Amino acid sequence: MPSPTHHANADSRHLGFPHRHRIRHWVSRCPHLALFILLFALTACAPKPIEVADDSSFARNSFSTEIPFADPEMIRLHEANLTHEYIIGSGDLLTVDIWNRPKLSGEHVVGPYGNITLPMLGEFKIGGMNRKKAAKLITGLYKEFYEEPIATVKIIKYMNNRVYVLGRVANPGVIHFSGQATLLEALSLAGGLPTRDKTIFLSKCYIVRGKDQIIWIDLLKLLQRANLKLNISLANNDIIYIPESMDAAVFVMGEVENPGSYQIQTTGLSMLDAINLAGGPTEDAQTGKVRLIREMPEQEGVKTIDMDHMLATGNLTQNFLLLDNDIIYIPKKGVATFNYYLRQIDPFLRTFISATIINESLKD
Template identity: 40%
Template sequence: MKRRATLALMLMLMLMLAGCAAPKTVAPDAKPATQEAPTQFEIPEKRATFSSDALVREFESETPKQYLIGPGDKITVIVAGRPELSGQHTVGPDGNITLPFAGTVSILDTNRDQAADIIKHALSTYYLSIYVTVRIDEYTSNRVVVLGRVEHPGVVHFENNPTLVEVLARAGGFPILRPEQVLTRCAVLRGDKILWLDLKRLLNGDLSLNIPLKRNDTVYIPDAYDTSVYVLGEVNKPGVYRLTPKMSFLDALGQAGGPSIRADTGQIRIIRPSQGLNQQVALDDVLAPDRTLNVALEEGDVVYVPRSGIATVGFWLSQINPFTLLLSIQAVAANVGN
């Protein structure tokens, strides 16, 4: 009777250990041999880079303080006491308008007062002691092109020199309306120059980045999938997740469904390849709570949850051939019988 009880206990123990087997057949903690990458392959640079504060100030200083007349603008020229010289004009693509008697006059990139002086000088050959004023009726040329992950990409018109926040608001960048749209950075293209701005700083109150824009500037919001973190290992939903402003370790772990039942929550790794950092975190310490461990994540960070030792034993048992397992049970039974 005692031998039967011992046999039953051993069989039950082996079946329980086999039940711990993981459903996947990938060997745990396997360390394949590494080889140096061929020279024809390049390692992609995933870290976001931003322009210097000096370049931000340079872009800001280039914005004119007054509105400058451009192609497509509709203006009215008023010559006091001379209705035959007064009238509305549309500025041509070359920046010119046509005046009675004086002919073609260029007023491209001039403000109201400068345009009035140019027109007065052109008419002074034919008229003495005239007084000229210029009124802008339609601000057609003052436009900014917005591209990328916004609700309304395209050309946006303004009556003055808009700021970056005004452009994003008009294009549907605020609030965040689309799941794949996360405002973390943007580029401002001006001529042959490009300015990369950290929108997380701007959204957190750094108004020094809310620069005024010029006519024909292009604002580009990159795809949100360019800003990602990776949650791998023993979690319920491993994969790539969007990096949101002020995203923390627990935020990323929660989006991945939390640790699985096979996870070793005492040895979770937070890896930052861009800085060569590798920090071990115990989930119980984070939940204690120790706020210093719930660190803010950056673009390209990797959260890795390893497999626990018990799940590892279960894996190896799952690799045993069923016939071998049966023979092992018979051998145990024979030994108990003897």
């Protein structure tokens, strides 16, 4: 006849509590699980998330308003001060030709400080000028030695007209232009988006111009909607930075077919959009109690949303547009959700998610 100890051990195995030596074995083999259990113990006493009122920061504010994208009118203002003549600078290869004076003519590479060396004149600072202005000044200097000299300046290789394309492109680095450059040309020459992950797209970029200008461009409108009014002309030494599209993401967890992280497009991603991207609710989903969890100024806030009522009535006022790092959690029907959550979520995905969802689960 089995002993009471045997029954206790059988019960403990049934409930999922292994022997002490098995616990030590799990800790040694699964340090991430051990850390998650520790996080659960620490978050058990964490404050419950705030149930947010309808007139709160969960209002339907588009994600796109979080970034001050330049509209066509603003882009025209940024382009108004651009020069449309090439400015000579360091690295340019050019010729200075003095008519009928072959000994004075020749090729020059503009030095790092914008200087070239001219016969009889010595060092001449040509950097910062266009061709016409440089030719006029050189002509004036040679008038001291020759009667009616005529100087012309030709650029053979353009090296000063450059922009820097950095971030999420195939070939980040310096791009040189022979004339007026645009954002689309720069992105094309930088190789566009690397193809190792087809789920990542170009969604936004910013241009740093000088010391006091940052210009945000909505690449979805420019590239996917062909709004060429956003194809801004570039200035010399502009820095174009394309951040990772995954920098803005939401998490769809719980009873959905494909729980995980999903990107926010700058045109806005709603709660229903995100659930659809995650494959939709499972048969066991408690869709009458969908939780939308958002980081608030001091702790998390949560909205409990009756998705069944929303779809049945067509009232989409609670189909909130999502913000970066929002979490959508769909609990399971009729059972505590923590065990499901423990099996599904990576404990290193977001540390604060555990406290929020555990607290929400304990209320069920």
